[in-house]
Amino acid sequence: MNPMVTNPDGQxxxxxxxxxxxxxxxxxxxLDAQGLPDLTMRNLAARLxxxxxxxxxxxxxxQALLAAVADEIVSRARPAVSDAQGDWRDAVRSExxxxxxxxxxxxxxxxxxxxxxxxxxxxxEASARLAAAIRLGGVDGMLADRSAEALLHFVIGQxxxxxxxxxxxxxxxxxxxxxxxxxxxxxxxDASGVFEVGLDLFVAGLEAGRLSEI
Amino acid sequence: MNPMVTNPDGQxxxxxxxxxxxxxxxxxxxLDAQGLPDLTMRNLAARLxxxxxxxxxxxxxxQALLAAVADEIVSRARPAVSDAQGDWRDAVRSExxxxxxxxxxxxxxxxxxxxxxxxxxxxxEASARLAAAIRLGGVDGMLADRSAEALLHFVIGQxxxxxxxxxxxxxxxxxxxxxxxxxxxxxxxDASGVFEVGLDLFVAGLEAGRLSEI
DNA sequence: ACCTGAACACCGTTCAAGT
DNA sequence: ACCTGAACACCGTTCAAGT
Numbered sequence: 054m055n056p057m058v059t060n061p062d063g064q065x066x067x068x069x070x071x072x073x074x075x076x077x078x079x080x081x082x083x084l085d086a087q088g089l090p091d092l093t094m095r096n097l098a099a100r101l102x103x104x105x106x107x108x109x110x111x112x113x114x115x116q117a118l119l120a121a122v123a124d125e126i127v128s129r130a131r132p133a134v135s136d137a138q139g140d141w142r143d144a145v146r147s148e149x150x151x152x153x154x155x156x157x158x159x160x161x162x163x164x165x166x167x168x169x170x171x172x173x174x175x176x177x178e179a180s181a182r183l184a185a186a187i188r189l190g191g192v193d194g195m196l197a198d199r200s201a202e203a204l205l206h207f208v209i210g211q212x213x214x215x216x217x218x219x220x221x222x223x224x225x226x227x228x229x230x231x232x233x234x235x236x237x238x239x240x241x242x243d244a245s246g247v248f249e250v251g252l253d254l255f256v257a258g259l260e261a262g263r264l265s266e267i
Numbered sequence: 268m269n270p271m272v273t274n275p276d277g278q279x280x281x282x283x284x285x286x287x288x289x290x291x292x293x294x295x296x297x298l299d300a301q302g303l304p305d306l307t308m309r310n311l312a313a314r315l316x317x318x319x320x321x322x323x324x325x326x327x328x329x330q331a332l333l334a335a336v337a338d339e340i341v342s343r344a345r346p347a348v349s350d351a352q353g354d355w356r357d358a359v360r361s362e363x364x365x366x367x368x369x370x371x372x373x374x375x376x377x378x379x380x381x382x383x384x385x386x387x388x389x390x391x392e393a394s395a396r397l398a399a400a401i402r403l404g405g406v407d408g409m410l411a412d413r414s415a416e417a418l419l420h421f422v423i424g425q426x427x428x429x430x431x432x433x434x435x436x437x438x439x440x441x442x443x444x445x446x447x448x449x450x451x452x453x454x455x456x457d458a459s460g461v462f463e464v465g466l467d468l469f470v471a472g473l474e475a476g477r478l479s480e481i
Numbered sequence: 482a483c484c485t486g487a488a489c490a491c492c493g494t495t496c497a498a499g500t
Numbered sequence: 501a502c503c504t505g506a507a508c509a510c511c512g513t514t515c516a517a518g519t
Contacts (some may be wrong), residue, residue, distance in 0.1 A: 070483060076516060080329040106514075107484050115512065167424070173433030196464065203425065203465025210461025211417065212380070217385030252409065254472030260452025284502060308493060320495075321503050329493065 071101055076111045077121045084122065084174035088220075094118075116169075123166045124175035127171035132182075138147050141189035142256050147210050148186045149252055152179050156212040163213035170209070180205050190263055195205065211248050285315055290325045292337045295373065298336065302434075305374035308332075322359055330383075337380045338389035343386050344369035346396075349439035355403035362400045363422055363466055370426040383422070392421050418469050425462050432474050 063134055073208050079100050083092045098105040112118040132147040158161040183200035192200065293314045297306045312319040326332040327337055346361040368376040383388050398415035406414065 059438065093510090095510085103483095104485055105512080106486080109513070110483060167427070168431075170428055171435045199461045200465040200468060202461045203421065203468065205463070206424035206461075207421040208418065208427055210420035210427075213424075214384055214420055215382070217382075221385045247413045247416045247420075250413040251420070254414060254417060254469055256472070257475040258468030258470070258472035259476045262468065307491090309491085317502095318504055319493080320505080323494070324502060 069102075071103065071107075071111070073121070076101065076108065076118070077125055080118060081125060082123050084161060084165065085159050087097070087160070089164060090120075114174075119165055120169045120172055120175065125171040126159055126162050126166055127152070127175045127179050128238060129158065130179060141186065141191075144186040144189055145183065145204075145256055145259070146180075146252060148205060149255075152205075152208050153212055153248060154181075156209065157216065161216060163209055163216050167209050167213055173191050175234050176205060176209075187259060188258055192259060192263055196262075200255075200259060207251055207255065209247075211251060245265070285317070285325070287325050287335070288323065290315065290332070294332060294336050296378065297338060298375060301374070305379060316354050325467050330386075330395070333379055333381065334383045334386055334389070337383040340369060340373055340376050341389045341393050343372065343395060355400065355405075356474070357417075358400040358403055359397065359470055359473070360466060362393075362397050363418060363469075364420050366397075367426055370423065371430065373385055375430060377423055381423050381427055390419060390423075401473060404473055405442075406473060406477055407441060410476075414469075414473060421465055422462075425465060429462070459461055 074098070080092060080097055083096060083100060087096075094108055095105045095117075098108055101107075106119070114119070130151040132144075132151040156166060159165075167178060180198075180201050183204055185198045186199045187200050188194070188202075290311070294306060294311055297310060297314060308322055309319045311332075312322055322332070326335070344365045346358075346365040357362060358426075370380060373379075394415050397418055398411045401411045401418075402408070403413050414424075422437075
């Protein structure tokens with residue numbers, strides 16, 4: 054309401070104008086606390102003490118805002134052991150796991166990144182790092198790029214599904230065929246191990262291809 | 268407007284009430300012709316000559332409607348050579364390609380299926396068929412299930428990205444880093460071959476795991 | 482440079498009531 | 501059983517105008 058801000062010492066502060074980073078930060082906060090459905094331009098503006106129309110000075114539209122959010126999420130992916138002194142297989146696994154963790158760190162993180170992927174704004178970096186790790190295994194340049202992109206899509210698709218399942222479970226909206234899956238040992242963690250299995254298949258495939266040099 | 272329908276011969280027909288299949292059919296038609304953003308309850312109702320609220324007699328909500336649409340899309344996936352007489356690797360590839368093609372057959376098909384996957388309503392069948400093909404290779408039961416699910420997520424993620432890219436290209440909304448990609452030979456088909464490479468990696472990984480029996 | 486105020490053209494969903 | 505009519509509580513976006 055009041056653009057003026059008064060400090061505890063009585064001194065008057067400048068009207069608190071927001072930066073682009075402030076907006077994406079608030080968007081990330083909403084995403085984390087409430088999820089993508091609540092990340093509306095109106096909610097975001099309210100959290101910043103702005104009118105919705107003010108956001109359009111910082112971003113041309115919502116899609117651009119989401120792209121910036123996706124960028125931030127992906128950029129926080131850091132592999133556990135960044136030293137590339139170890140095995141190239143561990144390097145690939147490490148990069149993939151780091152991305153996987155980064156996507157799961159924010160509610161609906163995988164969906165946000167996935168929906169922005171085609172614009173090539175943030176995942177290009179993740180793809181490049183996957184490709185670099187793959188190249189350590191001695192795979193050809195163009196083949197490494199394509200393998201990295203394929204691995205990227207697997208990681209994103211898998212992460213998104215895990216988050217969807219978590220959300221569906223918490224809402225109690227599960228189809229009988231899924232809920233009564235006979236293989237489920239614990240009962241609610243049906244997807245356990247799928248990511249690891251898929252990742253291992255990818256790495257094993259890379260190794261096999263490296264040997265036979267198709 | 269008028270619930271009565273008059274045939275060319277002058278005979279009066281019964282008021283044309285709609286079935287569930289009519290609704291999903293109209294939804295598929297909108298999806299194919301215009302895409303997911305235009306698949307609104309109001310557009311759908313208008314195409315059927317109904318009020319929007321009438322749709323809620325056939326489906327409890329939009330999500331359930333989309334699940335039915337996704338079911339229909341996935342169920343149309345038929346492998347090229349259904350005879351399992353050939354190689355198990357060809358069977359796996361054939362199933363994956365069939366799913367890939369089915370998702371690409373409808374505009375935004377991959378996104379619709381992806382967003383409905385967690386409810387386990389339609390892709391369970393696709394996953395089971397992939398698992399069956401994988402089992403032909405002699406892979407263990409639980410491992411086959413997980414491998415199939417991982418492959419499923421790769422196929423969906425990859426398909427969705429291809430459709431996104433097509434749409435982004437047609438709208439001319441491409442980031443400079445993507446548009447000026449030096450590897451692009453043709454220029455607009457940057458994702459060419461990624462699906463095939465990823466699929467080959469998966470199959471090679473399955474074969475390697477089958478031999479070493481980890 | 483950064484934001485307000487007001488409007489435009491939409492959404493999904495509910496629910497009493499009709500036939 | 502199938503649908504209408506009307507309303508409720510929202511959306512993203514534009515644009516003139518303010519400071």
